[in-house]
Amino acid sequence: MARPRATVGSLNNEDRKRSVVVAGIGVGKMGVASAGPQKRQRSTAMQRAMNDESKAQRRTQLLQAAKDVFAEKGYHTATMADVARSAQVSYGSVYWYFDSKDELFRALMSDCEMALRDHVGTALQTTPDTGDPAAPFRAAVQAAFEFFEADPPLVKLLFRDAQTLGRGIETHLVGIYEGFISDIERIVVPAQAAGAVIDAPPRMVAFSIAALVGQIALRRSITDDGFNAREVADFVVDMLLSGLRPRREPVAWG
C-alpha cells in the first residue's frame, strides 16, 4: 500500500480544462465565467495514518465499510462514493489504499474467505478426538453457522456476490466456494476411507455440503427462521448424515 499513484494513460496536465465550480449549495455567481480556480476547502481534517499500524487500521476500516456497502447494495449498485461515505473518508482516499473498485472487492472477498476458513479450522483443531468420525464434521458445520450468524454482510458477500464478478468467464468456477470446498473435501475423504461416508465422488459430496450450508446461511442472513446457529447446524448435519428418512431417535423441532 501507500504506493505512488501510477500515472497511467493520463492526459497532459496542460490539456485539462478547468471549469469554475463554486462551493456551497446552489449559491455562487454561476454567470461569472473563467474566474481563477477557487481555494480548495477541506472540510474536516482526517487523522492521518503515518505508521504501518495505523495504515493497516485505515485499510481495515475501508474494508469494513466496503463489506457493509457491498452487502447492502451488491457489487454493481454500490459506488466507491458509498464506500468512502460509509468509511467517513474522502473519495480520493479510497484510491490511496486500493487501486480500483475491482481490487477493493477482491481484497474484501479474500479477507472474508480467510476469516471463515480460519474460524472453521480453529474449531476443527480444538474439537476433542472422540471415536466418532462425524464429530469433526458436526463441529465444522456448527462453527460455520456460528460465524455466519455473527456477520450477515459477510454471508451475502460470500454466497451472493462472489459469483457476480465473473473475471469475464467462469475461470474461478463458482466464485469463492472452491477453497471452502477443498477444506470440506479434506474431511470427507478420510471419512469415506473409514467407511463412515458413502463412496460418492468426494468433491461432489463436499460441494453439496458447501452449497447447502452456504444457501441456508444466505437465507438466514435475510430472513429470521427463529432458530439459532446450533439448531440449524444440527438439522443440516443430521440431514446430510442420515437423510430425510425418519430415524429411531428423532431430532426435536419446534
Next chain:
Amino acid sequence: MARPRATVGSLNNEDRKRSVVVAGIGVGKMGVASAGPQKRQRSTAMQRAMNDESKAQRRTQLLQAAKDVFAEKGYHTATMADVARSAQVSYGSVYWYFDSKDELFRALMSDCEMALRDHVGTALQTTPDTGDPAAPFRAAVQAAFEFFEADPPLVKLLFRDAQTLGRGIETHLVGIYEGFISDIERIVVPAQAAGAVIDAPPRMVAFSIAALVGQIALRRSITDDGFNAREVADFVVDMLLSGLRPRREPVAWG
C-alpha cells in the same frame, strides 16, 4: 405489448439540439458545422411483426437473446445494445416490446420460472403412482436436472442472477426460489404425513432441497462433472433421503 410509447418527462421537441453526425467510419467533413440533419439510413429492412402471432414470436426472440446475454454477462454488465445485437434487432425495437431493462429481465425470469415449474409439474403428473412415497420426489428432481441440462443459460439466470435484482431490498426474499420452494413443500408435507420424511419444518426441508438442486445445477452449467442428469439426480435424491451414511445397496459411482 405494442403500446404507444409514453412520453414521460420528455423535453419539448423544439428544445432538442441536433448535432451533425456523418455516417460512415471516420470519414465525413467534420469541419462543416450546422449542416442540415442528414438522411436517416436504414441498414436492412427487418420483417415487421404485424399480427399477434408474429409479435409474440418477436417477443420470444428478444427473450431468448436476453437470456443468452444476461446469462453470459450477468444483469448489470449486459447492455440493452447487447440484447438488441444478439436478437438481430435494432436498439429501439427492444423498447417497443419492453419498457425497460428491468421489465425485460423480470419477464425473462418469470418465463424461465414458469417453464421450469411446468416441466416439473408435468413430470410429476405423468409419474405412475407406485406405493413408494419417494417416487414423486425422485421424478421431480430428475425432471429438474434434465430441464437444467438442456438449458444452461436458464440455470445461470435462475440461480445466479435472480438474487442480484434486489428490488432495492430483499422484499422478494431469495429471488425466484420461493415459488419453486412452495412446489417442493407440497411434496414434502404429505410425505411427512405418511411418515416417510422426518418431522423437520417443511419449508426448511423444501428450501434445502431447492438450494441443493439449484446450486448443483449451477455448478454443472459451468463445469463438466462427467455425469448425466439422471445420475446426478439419483445422487441428490439418495443423499437427501438416506444421507451420506453407507447403506446396504450402495449406489454405483465412477
Next chain:
DNA sequence: CTATGCTGACTGATGAGTCAGTCTAGAGCA
C-alpha cells in the same frame, strides 16, 4: 394511404478513476 412496427442518433445521468493542491506528523536541527 396510413397506422404502426421499426430504426439508430441523441440526451442526460451516473460513476470510476485522476490529479493538482492542501495539510500535517514527525524527522532533523539548533
Next chain:
DNA sequence: TGCTCTAGACTGACTCATCAGTCAGCATAG
C-alpha cells in the same frame, strides 16, 4: 524545547466513458 521542512496522507472537483432510455423520422403491410 521549539522551529522548520518535507514526504506523503488526504481531499474533492473534474474528466471521460458508458449506457438506459427517447424520439423524430422511415418504411411497409394491409
